[in-house]
Amino acid sequence: MSWLVLIISGLLESVWAVALSKSAGFTRLLPSSIFAVGLVLSMIGLGYALRTIPVGTGYAIWVGIGAAGTAIFGMLYLGEPANVMRLLSLLLVLAGVVGLKLFH
Numbered sequence: 001m002s003w004l005v006l007i008i009s010g011l012l013e014s015v016w017a018v019a020l021s022k023s024a025g026f027t028r029l030l031p032s033s034i035f036a037v038g039l040v041l042s043m044i045g046l047g048y049a050l051r052t053i054p055v056g057t058g059y060a061i062w063v064g065i066g067a068a069g070t071a072i073f074g075m076l077y078l079g080e081p082a083n084v085m086r087l088l089s090l091l092l093v094l095a096g097v098v099g100l101k102l103f104h
Contacts, residue, residue: 002049003101006058009045010065012038017070018078042066057100064097 016038022031050058074080
């Protein structure tokens with residue numbers, strides 16, 4: 001269960017990161033609200049997962065999922081570049097996340 005919660009928390013990190021970028025310095029109510037709710041839920045989930053998952057492994061996986069998810073969202077929906085080197089770099093991040101889980 002902790003691993004599922006950790007994955008969902010990592011995805012919520014992407015949600016709050018994108019909402020933060022859309023909040024225009026917290027001047028827009030909806031993205032600012034999504035940011036706050038996403039951040040709190042993400043942290044609660046991370047805290048829950050770290051009860052049974054080592055902190056180094058859990059935090060690295062949480063950050064990796066969040067960073068990769070945010071980058072992929074940016075490429076798909078925000079017009080950020082999706083060149084070969086960026087995609088290869090994302091694959092390396094994801095490989096690191098999988099490696100941390102496999103060798104936990």
